[in-house]
Amino acid sequence: MSMTSEALHGGARIRPNSATTLIDHARQACISHRVSFEGTDPLSVRLPGDAVAELLQQLAGRTPRVVQQIVPFAPGARRTEPLAGMIWRQLAAARCEVLRYYLVPTGSDALARAREQAGRDRQEKLVAALVQVGQDWVEGPNVPLADLWLIDDQVVVRRELGGGPASWLVSGHAKELDNARRLLARLKERAGKDPKPETTAGPDLTGDLLESAQMLYSLAGMACKGSKYIDPKDCRWYHGSWQYLRLFNMVSSPSWHSAFYMRALQRRFAAGDRKVLVSGTADYTTLAFVLAAARNALGQVPKDLEVQVLDLCRTPLMASEWYAKKLGLADRVRFLEGDITDPCALKKKGASGFQVIVADAFLTRFGSEQAHQVVTSWHQLLAAGGHVLTTVRLHPRNAYPPPDTEEPAVNDRYRVTDPTDDFELRLRERAAGWRGMLPIDLDDLTNVGRQYAIRMKSNDLGDVGDVEALFRREQFTVEKPERERVDGELVSTQYLRIEAIKAASAGTPSST
Structure with missing residues (x-):
């Protein structure tokens, strides 16, 4: 069969004039790309990372009036820029107003270092403000965690995020200026504000996750030997990707039910309970909730607290040990x-x-029979009057896309027809602005995220009555179970939150 003048491409006919138009567009895109990267654009130029010092010296020679800066502080990283520091101090001494916004992940060593740096800045007449970056940053302000300077409201200098050697863009384009002004205005609104208290919100683990995610990504390749309830052959695709997915709120975690866990745990600690089992865990998040609730309820983590973390795989146990030691x-x-x-x-x-x-x-x-075995085991491991705190996904209430809602953010979340594609797209969008703090390549991250979305399985245990029946078969008393819809991993779904109580003595249900 011969090709006609109407070339076939993917089953669609492209007429010669359409092809010519498309080629013209491609040529124009190529020209724009060359102008941007070869320095022929009169309003922008790209610099290699080692050329920034020379740029700074040139800047010091002309003494701008106002420089606003975004400066990210990554956990564990050390910002050693002696020459740059001297130049900024020289500019401030020459009556240039230098205003810095330090982006600091919550709960990390970077917070103390950033405070020290801000103190030194103020002594040198620089203006410094701390902006704490917590879990709300993932879907909130959309401010990239990368260095940026706005000079005299006329020129933007910013570090470009991506693979390969660091590069910087120097631009006077109106679009770049407007974007920088918008980002700095958002930071000005948030500067100095502390994150939500963890009384019911739970611990904010942003800094810890940034610090340990790559550790678990690497560790899983050595420590994961398979888990018969996740993947009997190899569970590293699960445990290796988990903390990155957890950082970007892509997977189920206690944070989706923080008020439930924090209130219930605080009640138990206030009532005198001290021996706790974390039954199955993907990382240290559940342990972190237990320790935070004990601290909130009693003012400190009591010395007689005894927590055991149980899992079939060594990887999450090692992660939990790292957190406890920290x-x-x-x-x-x-x-x-x-x-x-x-x-x-x-x-x-x-x-x-x-x-x-x-x-x-x-x-x-677990399947239904194994889930019953788990509940039976919990009953046997509990002391009389002991409590089980858990959440269960209600498969019959899954929804993709979610039910009609007046909240645009919910409906905008689902933009493609395949849940796996949607999962990968959301992960890429959320992680893109964090590349300055991530040790993993963005393509590698989205690939492991996609593998998780493809391979992860969740068993259908029925609706509310079926789940409650699992506990009542073991003579648990179920205290006012509550349902709530959450975004879910791949699809919007409801979870059942359960507090189940073992009888205080034979035939006598507990009323606590």
Whole structure:
């Protein structure tokens, strides 16, 4: 079959005039690209990273009136710029107003370092303001975490995010100026404001996740040997990607139910409970909620607190150990590699008599019969009057796209017809502005995110009545279960939040 003058491409006919137009557009795009990257654009130029020092010296020679800066502080990173520091101090001494906004992830070592740096800045007559970057930043301000300077409201100098050697763009284009002004205005509104208190919001782990995500990404390749409830052959696709996905609020975590967990845990600690089991965990988030609730309820983490973290895979246990050591609380946490469906083996390892069991979004990792075994095991491992705190995804209430709502943000979230494609697109968009703080390439991150979306399975345990029945079969009393719709991972869904209580003694349900 011969090709006609109407060339076929993907089943569509492209007429010669259409092809010519498309080629003209491509040629124009190529010219624009060359102008941008070869320095022939009269209003912008790109510089290699090592040319910025020379640019700074030229800037010092002309003494601008006002320089506004965005300066990210990554956890663990050390900003050593002696020459740049001297030049900025020289400019400030020459009556140039230098205003810096330090972007600092919450809960990280960067916060203390940024405060010290801001103090030194003020001594040198620079104006410094701290903007704390927490979990609300993922879907909120949309300010890229990268260096940017706005000079005399006329020129933008910004570090470009992406792979390869660092490069900087110097531009006087109106679009670049408008974008810089918008970003700086947002930071001015947020400067000095502390994140929400963790009383019911739960711990903000942004800094910790930035610090440990790559560690787990690498560790999973060595420590993950497979988990029969996730992937019996290899669970590194799950545990290796988890903290990055968790950072960008792409996966189920206690943070989706923070008020439920914090209030229930604080009640238990205030009532005197001290022995807690974290039953199944993807990382240290559930442990962090337990420790934060103990601190909030009692003013500090009590010395007699005993937490055991149980999982079949070593990777999340090692992550939890890292977190406990970082807080200086390793003496109050034990890490147990074992199968929750085998309570006899667990009791031999000293896992029994718990007053509280916490298991976030855990039961749907199991089929209905295995889920029953898990609830049976929880009953056996609990002391009389003990409590189970858990959440369960309600599959019959999944929705893609979500039900009609007046909230544009909810409807705008779903933009493609395939949930996996939508998951990958949202991850890329959320991670794009964080590339300045991420040690992983954006393409690698979205690839592992896509693998998670393809391979992750959640079992359907039925609706509210079916889930409650799992607990009542073991003579648990279920206290006022509550439902709430959340964005979900791939699809919008409802979760059931359950506080189940083992009878205080045979035949006598607890009323606490």
